Amino acid sequence: MIKKAVIPAAGLGTRFLPATKASPKEMLPIIDTPTIQYVVQEAVDSGIEDILIISGRGKRAIEDHFDRNFELEQRIKEKEDETYNEIMNLSSLANIYFIRQKEINGLGDAIMYARQHTGNEPFAVLLGDTIVDSVIPVTQQLMDIYEQYKSTVIAVEEVPRDKVSRYGIVGGEELSDKLMRLNQLIEKPAVETSPSNLAIAGRYILTPGIYKALEKTPKGKGNELQLTDALIELLKTESIYSKTFEGKRYDIGNKLDFIKTTIEFALKRKEFSSDVLAFMKEIIRDYEKAN
Numbered sequence: 001m002i003k004k005a006v007i008p009a010a011g012l013g014t015r016f017l018p019a020t021k022a023s024p025k026e027m028l029p030i031i032d033t034p035t036i037q038y039v040v041q042e043a044v045d046s047g048i049e050d051i052l053i054i055s056g057r058g059k060r061a062i063e064d065h066f067d068r069n070f071e072l073e074q075r076i077k078e079k080e081d082e083t084y085n086e087i088m089n090l091s092s093l094a095n096i097y098f099i100r101q102k103e104i105n106g107l108g109d110a111i112m113y114a115r116q117h118t119g120n121e122p123f124a125v126l127l128g129d130t131i132v133d134s135v136i137p138v139t140q141q142l143m144d145i146y147e148q149y150k151s152t153v154i155a156v157e158e159v160p161r162d163k164v165s166r167y168g169i170v171g172g173e174e175l176s177d178k179l180m181r182l183n184q185l186i187e188k189p190a191v192e193t194s195p196s197n198l199a200i201a202g203r204y205i206l207t208p209g210i211y212k213a214l215e216k217t218p219k220g221k222g223n224e225l226q227l228t229d230a231l232i233e234l235l236k237t238e239s240i241y242s243k244t245f246e247g248k249r250y251d252i253g254n255k256l257d258f259i260k261t262t263i264e265f266a267l268k269r270k271e272f273s274s275d276v277l278a279f280m281k282e283i284i285r286d287y288e289k290a291n
């Protein structure tokens with residue numbers, strides 16, 4: 001059983017400036033909930049008990065968010081409503097630990113910081129700026145494959161071919177409809193050299209073998225230690241599987257996707273859906289009249 005998860009959240013958020021100059025991108029809220037809270041909730045819903053967040057400079061707000069805030073608790077206590085319960089719940093969702101990545105040296109380097117924490121156990125990795133809406137949490141979907149093969153499993157999704165250079169891309173042998181045994185991984189390939197349009201989607205189950213592989217991996221794209229490159233190294237000694245997950249992925253790290261996610265999530269919330277829809281219809285009508 002996989003009980004530990006690692007959430008890398010040390011990135012500078014350069015795609016979301018100026019909002020991320022002094023605030024972590026993982027704290028950008030979708031409606032009223034910071035992105036990283038959705039990610040932590042996914043881990044907890046998948047049975048994870050112990051979460052290590054790899055943070056960095058300027059990320060203290062994440063620590064405070066999962067800590068208690070007695071003054072606030074006192075203030076909202078009388079109401080004992082849903083908000084109060086949610087706030088009280090936040091600090092006891094899981095055992096949450098923090099470690100700081102000293103320099104921004106890539107996702108592979110961030111994972112290296114988890115070595116002592118995860119030891120000889122397999123663990124889940126959930127990228128802190130990606131949320132997935134699904135019936136079964138994606139991490140749980142990967143765990144189910146892990147239980148079958150006891151090997152590394154990566155969540156992938158189809159992306160348009162002209163977008164492959166934004167992602168890690170995989171190729172391999174199809175075992176069943178949504179499952180592949182990989183023989184190729186490549187970080188941000190050019191369209192012409194891409195083995196497929198199946199993109200690494202920000203959720204992984206890794207075996208402890210990843211640490212030795214990371215040690216052997218030189219710096220790659222962007223002069224950073226890439227997790228994808230270490231997975232290529234791991235492939236020499238272990239099998240790696242990919243699962244085309246069920247669900248919808250939202251990349252909160254870029255502005256357009258953030259806007260879309262906010263609208264979509266507002267439409268999913270009972271208390272907002274009809275008002276937001278009416279407002280959208282109204283502004284589209286006005287916009288079309290004016291243009």
Ligand code: G1P
Pocket residue numbers: 107127130166167168169187188199200201202226227228251
């Ligand atoms: C990282 C990974 C990449 C993956 C992507 C998913 O890239 O290196 O393989 O496809 O996350 O979001 P980044 O977006 O940090 O550049």
